[in-house]
Amino acid sequence: MRSTGAIVLATMVLFSSGARAQETNLTVPIIAPITGLLALEGTSQLNGANLAIAHAPAGLKIKSVTVDSGTAADGGANALERVAGEKNVDFVVAPLFGTQVLAMLPGALDYKMPLLAPTGTGPVTEQGNPYMFRLYPHDAISKAAHIRYVVDELKLKKAAILYNTTGYGQSGFKYMSEYLAKAGGEVVFSEGIDLSAKEISATLAKLKAAKPDVVLIQMHSASIAMVVKQLAAANIQIHVVGNTTIAMPATAALLQPSELKGVCAESASWLEKGASSATDRFLDDYTAKFSAMPDAYAIQQYDGLMMALTAVKNGAKSAEDVRKYMSSSEYRGVAMTYKSDGKGNLAHSVVIVCYDGASLTPKLVKRYDDVAGF
Amino acid sequence: MSGAKLRRPLGIIGLCALAAWPIVMSSPYDLRLFTLAGIFAILAIGYQFIFGYVGELSLSQGAFFGLSAYVTGILAAKAGFDFPATFAASIAVSVLLAALISLPVLRLASHYFALATLGIGQVLLLLAIDWQSLTGGAIGLSGVPLPRMFGFQIGRGWPLLLFVWSFVLLAALVAHQTKRGLYGLACHVVRQNAIAARSLAIDPDRIRFAMFLLSAAVAGVAGALHAHTIRIVSPEGLDFKVMISCLTMAVIGGRTHIWGAVAGALLVVHLPEWLRGLEQGYVIVTSGILIAILVLAPEGLAGLVDRLLPAAVGREAIPAAASAPASQVAGEGVLMPSETPILAIRGLTKTFGGVHALNDVTFSLMRGSITAVIGPNGSGKTTLVNCVTGIYRADGGEMVLGGNEISAMNSEDIAARGVGRTFQNLRLVDDMTVLDNVAVARFRTEQTSLGKAFLIGRRDARLERARSHAMHVLRRLGLETSAYLNCGSLAHGTKRLVEIARAICLDPVVLLLDEPAAGLNETEQADLARILEGLAARGLTLLIIEHNMEFLKSLATHMVCLDYGELIASGRPSAIYQDERVIEAYVGRRYGAEAMA
Numbered sequence: 001m002r003s004t005g006a007i008v009l010a011t012m013v014l015f016s017s018g019a020r021a022q023e024t025n026l027t028v029p030i031i032a033p034i035t036g037l038l039a040l041e042g043t044s045q046l047n048g049a050n051l052a053i054a055h056a057p058a059g060l061k062i063k064s065v066t067v068d069s070g071t072a073a074d075g076g077a078n079a080l081e082r083v084a085g086e087k088n089v090d091f092v093v094a095p096l097f098g099t100q101v102l103a104m105l106p107g108a109l110d111y112k113m114p115l116l117a118p119t120g121t122g123p124v125t126e127q128g129n130p131y132m133f134r135l136y137p138h139d140a141i142s143k144a145a146h147i148r149y150v151v152d153e154l155k156l157k158k159a160a161i162l163y164n165t166t167g168y169g170q171s172g173f174k175y176m177s178e179y180l181a182k183a184g185g186e187v188v189f190s191e192g193i194d195l196s197a198k199e200i201s202a203t204l205a206k207l208k209a210a211k212p213d214v215v216l217i218q219m220h221s222a223s224i225a226m227v228v229k230q231l232a233a234a235n236i237q238i239h240v241v242g243n244t245t246i247a248m249p250a251t252a253a254l255l256q257p258s259e260l261k262g263v264c265a266e267s268a269s270w271l272e273k274g275a276s277s278a279t280d281r282f283l284d285d286y287t288a289k290f291s292a293m294p295d296a297y298a299i300q301q302y303d304g305l306m307m308a309l310t311a312v313k314n315g316a317k318s319a320e321d322v323r324k325y326m327s328s329s330e331y332r333g334v335a336m337t338y339k340s341d342g343k344g345n346l347a348h349s350v351v352i353v354c355y356d357g358a359s360l361t362p363k364l365v366k367r368y369d370d371v372a373g374f
Numbered sequence: 375m376s377g378a379k380l381r382r383p384l385g386i387i388g389l390c391a392l393a394a395w396p397i398v399m400s401s402p403y404d405l406r407l408f409t410l411a412g413i414f415a416i417l418a419i420g421y422q423f424i425f426g427y428v429g430e431l432s433l434s435q436g437a438f439f440g441l442s443a444y445v446t447g448i449l450a451a452k453a454g455f456d457f458p459a460t461f462a463a464s465i466a467v468s469v470l471l472a473a474l475i476s477l478p479v480l481r482l483a484s485h486y487f488a489l490a491t492l493g494i495g496q497v498l499l500l501l502a503i504d505w506q507s508l509t510g511g512a513i514g515l516s517g518v519p520l521p522r523m524f525g526f527q528i529g530r531g532w533p534l535l536l537f538v539w540s541f542v543l544l545a546a547l548v549a550h551q552t553k554r555g556l557y558g559l560a561c562h563v564v565r566q567n568a569i570a571a572r573s574l575a576i577d578p579d580r581i582r583f584a585m586f587l588l589s590a591a592v593a594g595v596a597g598a599l600h601a602h603t604i605r606i607v608s609p610e611g612l613d614f615k616v617m618i619s620c621l622t623m624a625v626i627g628g629r630t631h632i633w634g635a636v637a638g639a640l641l642v643v644h645l646p647e648w649l650r651g652l653e654q655g656y657v658i659v660t661s662g663i664l665i666a667i668l669v670l671a672p673e674g675l676a677g678l679v680d681r682l683l684p685a686a687v688g689r690e691a692i693p694a695a696a697s698a699p700a701s702q703v704a705g706e707g708v709l710m711p712s713e714t715p716i717l718a719i720r721g722l723t724k725t726f727g728g729v730h731a732l733n734d735v736t737f738s739l740m741r742g743s744i745t746a747v748i749g750p751n752g753s754g755k756t757t758l759v760n761c762v763t764g765i766y767r768a769d770g771g772e773m774v775l776g777g778n779e780i781s782a783m784n785s786e787d788i789a790a791r792g793v794g795r796t797f798q799n800l801r802l803v804d805d806m807t808v809l810d811n812v813a814v815a816r817f818r819t820e821q822t823s824l825g826k827a828f829l830i831g832r833r834d835a836r837l838e839r840a841r842s843h844a845m846h847v848l849r850r851l852g853l854e855t856s857a858y859l860n861c862g863s864l865a866h867g868t869k870r871l872v873e874i875a876r877a878i879c880l881d882p883v884v885l886l887l888d889e890p891a892a893g894l895n896e897t898e899q900a901d902l903a904r905i906l907e908g909l910a911a912r913g914l915t916l917l918i919i920e921h922n923m924e925f926l927k928s929l930a931t932h933m934v935c936l937d938y939g940e941l942i943a944s945g946r947p948s949a950i951y952q953d954e955r956v957i958e959a960y961v962g963r964r965y966g967a968e969a970m971a
Contacts, residue, residue, distance in 0.1 A: 035657050067650055073514065073611065074410070074604040078647070082403040102516040103606040110530065123513055165503045167513030167608075192503070 026312055028053060028305070029065045029083035030093040033100070036071040037195050040221045040250055041096055041297050045118055047290045048298030049093050051282070052305035054289075057313035063088075069095045076100030077107055084111040090319045091116060091308050091326075096136070096297055098124055098167045105129045114323045116308055118300040122171045125344045131319075132344040133326050135304035136296070137268050137371070142244070143175035143218075145350035145368040146266040147183055150214055150241050153352075153366060157185030160212035160238075162203070162227055164219045165192040172218030172243060175373075180216075182374040188212050195223060204234050217242035225254040232259040244268060247353050248295035252360040261357025269299040269335035270351040270364050279334045293361075300347060303333030307346075336369075381683050388633065395640075396535060405531050406603075411643040412538040413600050418623040418635035419545045420592025423585040425621075426629035427553060429565035430582060431488040434475070436617030437495035438468040438590040440609075442597025444502060447515045447607030457521040457528075461598050468594030469587050476586050480579065492614075499612040514608025521602045528602075538599050545592050546632045548828070552588070553630070555834035557827035559814040561585065563803055570801035572785035573763060573794070574880060575818035584824045626667055628676025637675050641667075716741045716776055716915045717762070717793075717884050723770035724754075724761055724939075731757040733939040734771070739884060739932075744906065744916045746930035746947070748923070750959055754939040755919040756798060759886045762917075763795050764788040776883065790818045794882030796873040798889045798919075804862030808853060808872050809844050811861050815879035816840035847875045851905055867898040874905070884915045891925045903929045923951070935959065 030049045033042035053062050065083055069075035076095045091114040094101050098121025108115050108131040118136040125134050150156050159180055163169035177187050189210035191203050215238050217224055224246045240263045245251050247265040271279050286294045311325035330339040336349040349369045353362035396408045421435045442464040449460040479490045502509045521528040528537045563571045568578040601607050627638025649656035671678035715738035724732040732754045739745050747755050760766040764785035773781045780788050802811050820836040848854045851871050877885055891899050910916055920926050933950040935943040937959040943950050950956055
């Protein structure tokens with residue numbers, strides 16, 4: 001009897017130690033702007049990251065640390081200093097705000113710490129930093145799809161461009177202007193609008209006078225909602241093709257379906273129920289947990305973080321291992337397949353969605369995979 | 375132990391705590407925050423020059439900070455210049471911009487000045503966003519290197535922290551030198567009462583200009599260091615939030631205390647970081663704590679310490695007879711009024727809209743005389759004094775002081791020529807001692823300047839001489855026992871005497887007193903009359919505006935009467951009292967006739 005008990009005890013000890021040996025401790029810092037003017041987008045990014053941690057591959061014991069980066073340029077860099085020295089940190093979720101990511105790059109290089117950021121701002125992957133991984137399509141890609149849809153599908157070439165006077169807005173404006181010119185179109189009117197602007201009737205009057213046949217927009221959520229609402233209120237009957245933020249459920253919720261009628265947008269992600277079990281699981285759990293539909297930032301962040309967690313699950317034991325995995329592996333996420341182009345750009349697919357005026361959910365009208373610039 | 379005695383040990387403990395902070399909290403993150411706090415401490419110390427020392431609500435400190443950061447970013451990241459060159463250029467550009475904008479902006483008053491300076495930041499912000507080829511647009515310029523000089527690069531962590539805090543020390547030293555001597559006293563007077571400063575031959579515009587440039591230079595230091603620390607420059611550095619942070623640091627810490635700026639910066643930088651664990655709630659809690667501090671210590675943390683542990687008022691040994699008043703040097707003999715006019719006023723005219731406040735007023739003051747100016751309310755008496763002292767520019771006529779035309783001179787230059795004055799409504803600095811209120815009148819005589827303030831050694835010889843001179847004057851007026859009291863604590867009558875003492879400390883040749891006996895009881899009036907007679911007896915020429923005829927009756931040697939801006943009578947007091955037009959002006963034609971009868 002005593003020997004039987006000893007065998008059972010020894011088995012239990014062996015079993016439990018074996019289980020511990022398989023469990024990998026990991027700390028995941030999530031740095032996102034959850035206060036300030038980018039809070040809406042930042043909260044989506046945070047939700048996507050949190051869901052990825054909830055869906056982490058078995059065998060990972062994850063502790064997440066959320067740090068608000070606000071909107072100051074050094075908000076992300078300060079947060080990186082705070083979390084990079086913590087135990088079991090092999091990568092960091094970086095903010096969607098490109099300027100903050102740029103400020104984080106020297107620190108990432110010093111700490112040799114991979115950054116995963118759902119930002120489209122061009123320069124973040126143009127600094128030659130091997131630790132930078134962009135989860136969102138580079139503006140050069142998303143705007144190429146944006147312009148291709150306008151010129152090839154809608155056959156429109158006289159554009160008015162409205163953009164925010166932020167890095168995101170200026171980057172999109174730059175690529176749209178260049179690509180439109182290369183596609184034989186012209187920009188007949190453009191204006192940068194401050195992120196805090198609440199009324200743009202004078203801008204719209206000038207826009208109307210320029211007689212464009214399409215309005216292209218590159219703005220953050222609150223701004224683009226304001227512009228679409230005022231375009232509708234002014235009864236300006238011109239095609240609107242905006243950026244991804246107008247395709248976000250949280251942005252659409254700020255508007256009436258009628259105000260969105262005919263409005264199209266490029267977006268990095270498009271999820272349809274039933275496409276795969278992983279997609280269904282993501283959609284079901286996201287809506288259950290956050291009582292909202294996921295937007296592009298949430299989806300891209302979810303996929304990017306899942307890719308990094310998969311790296312750890314597949315044996316990455318250090319930040320350098322994670323970097324190597326992210327640089328060289330292909331990962332099939334819920335939105336698309338991710339693979340680095342050698343500069344850290346992981347996402348290369350863009351979709352175009354349009355609102356029908358009857359609901360706040362847009363419909364997929366065009367998909368562009370492996371988009372090339374002009 | 376009294377509060378004053380506690381201040382020194384507490385100060386030493388505070389300094390030790392500051393030095394120990396980065397040793398105890400030494401993670402890379404903590405060192406970075408401490409480094410950033412140092413940069414913002416420099417910014418706040420710089421802001422104190424304009425906001426604290428001379429009391430101007432400038433909203434351009436953030437703009438100078440951001441501009442300097444851009445200059446550093448462009449020169450270091452794009453052109454590859456080393457720290458000495460980028461640093462010097464950043465400061466120079468900030469100072470140059472400050473100099474350019476100060477010409478129109480510094481002439482504006484209060485909220486207009488604030489709005490104008492706010493506009494500078496907005497213009498720079500737009501430039502930074504729109505001039506994309508130079509500034510990188512809204513994304514900014516990345517790749518700003520760590521400071522590199524003479525082939526050596528300052529590393530992250532401790533080296534950068536020590537580098538930055540060495541500049542904090544330097545900024546604190548500059549601030550200390552600026553505020554500790556006679557120049558600092560003058561700044562204090564300019565902040566509290568610019569008109570009083572002008573009456574003491576202090577040019578507030580010149581001091582404001584110097585402080586504005588100095589604040590821009592120090593903001594330039596902070597901006598350059600910030601660019602090297604966060605390694606990117608972007609429009610966020612020019613955002614109004616930077617200005618709000620700077621203002622918060624200065625207000626929370628204390629507007630005029632150097633350590634207050636450091637404490638404010640440490641608090642404002644660290645508080646949100648300490649509360650990050652509250653996620654979205656940290657913004658509310660941080661704001662709540664800062665508001666609570668402002669409610670409990672509206673004068674800032676440094677002011678709270680001053681309130682709880684008041685500093686002992688300095689009773690530094692004053693060198694004996696280093697500088698005695700000129701009239702006393704001349705001896706104690708009695709001088710009779712001469713027939714030589716020391717101040718001649720001819721055809722003086724001043725209008726406000728359609729109202730003739732002064733109309734062709736002509737009279738002279740003889741050396742050593744006591745001339746009283748009387749007249750009903752609104753007759754133009756105070757306007758006369760304001761014109762003579764340059765507060766108002768006369769529309770016509772001329773004023774000749776000792777043979778020199780002074781009509782076109784600034785107020786402070788007229789004061790420097792020897793025209794002292796007191797005010798109907800007292801213009802003393804309540805939170806300064808009586809001694810320093812009086813001593814500051816020696817500003818011009820001691821040839822005080824900002825450059826000389828920087829070179830002050832262990833003791834400010836100019837301040838010592840000024841205090842010595844002031845103490846002589848206070849003794850003569852029987853005020854020496856009040857010398858180390860703050861003016862705010864004095865009785866009204868004593869304040870009147872202190873204003874006279876301050877004017878005398880200027881070594882004037884003419885002293886204009888605007889209702890000096892107002893609010894004094896009979897004993898105080900008698901004492902004042904005795905003092906004024908003594909001053910006149912030593913050769914000082916007095917012009918007194920007064921309603922109190924009893925006070926003037928035995929005091930004045932000459933009297934003029936104004937009515938509706940016109941001089942209606944001039945002569946000996948006994949004659950003026952009998953003058954029909956004077957009586958009529960005071961009591962009306964009918965009653966005047968009855969009185970004459």
